[in-house]
Amino acid sequence: MLAAARATFESARIQTAPPPPARGRASSLPHVPPPDIAGRDPATGPNGLPVLQRLYDWTLSLAAHRRALPALALVSFTESSFFPIPPDVMLIPMVLAARARAYVIAAVCTLSSVLGGIAGYAIGFFVYENVGRPLLAFYGHAERFAGFQDRYNEWGLPIVFAAGLTPLPYKVFTIASGATGLGLVPFVAGSLVSRGLRFYAVAFLLRRYGPPIRTFIEGNLKVVATVFVVTLSAGFVILRYAI
DSSP, rough: OOOOHHHHHHHHHHHSSOOOOOOOSSSSOOOOOOOOOOTTTTTTOOOTTTTTHHHHHHHGGGHHHHGGGHHHHHHHHHHHHTOOOHHHHHHHHHHOGGGGGHHHHHHHHHHHHHHHHHHHHHHHHHSSSIIIHHHHHHOOOEEEHHHHGGGGGHHHEEEEHHHHSSSSOOHHHHHHHHHTTOOOOHHHHHHHHHHHHHHHHHHHHHHOOOOHHHHHHIIIIIHHHHHHHHHHHHHHHHHHHHH
C-alpha cells in the first residue's frame, strides 16, 4: 500500500505542476491546479504569499506516509475548525492506492471531520470573541456572519448540511453554529450526514472507476454537490411556506 501511495502521490505532483510545452500531439488530460481554498488564489495564498501552496503540497505528501490514515484523521479533524486544506487532498490518492479499503478511509475521514466540527462548535460557543471571530475574519466571513447572525438558527440545519457537502468552508459554519447556540444534536446529525455523503461519494467513485474518474471528481463533483444542495434547499423552502 505504501509503494502504491507513493506512486499516486508522484502522479498527483505531476498534475499540480504547470504542464510542459506541448511537443507533437497534446495530452488529453487537462491540468488540474490545487483547489481554491476559501475563495483565495491557490497559487499564492492570502496576501499574495505562497504559504497555502506549500501547505497544500505538504498535506498531499502525507498521503504517501506510512501513517497516512492517522494523518488523514488529523487533517480532516483540524480542517473542520481552522486548517485551510480540505481532506480530499489526501483522501483521493489514498483511495486510489488502496481501493479495497476505500470505505474504511472514507469512514475515518467522515468521523474525524465531524469530531473536528464539534471542536469548531466549541470554539464558537466558548471562545468566539478571542478565537472564533479572528478565524472568521481570516477566511473573510466575519462581516457576512454578523449580517445574518440573528437568522442563523432559523436556517441553521440546512446551512450546516450545505456547508458539509459543498465547497463552502465548513469550518466557518461549525464556528458560527456554536456562536449562535444552534442545537448540538441537530448540528452533529447534519454534519454526519453531509460529510458522510461527500466523502463516501468520492470513495465510491474512485473504488468503482479508479484513476480515470479522478479528473471528474477534482473538477466537477463539487459543482454536482452544489446543484444537489441548492435543489434540496429549495425543497425545504417550499415545504416551509406551503404548510
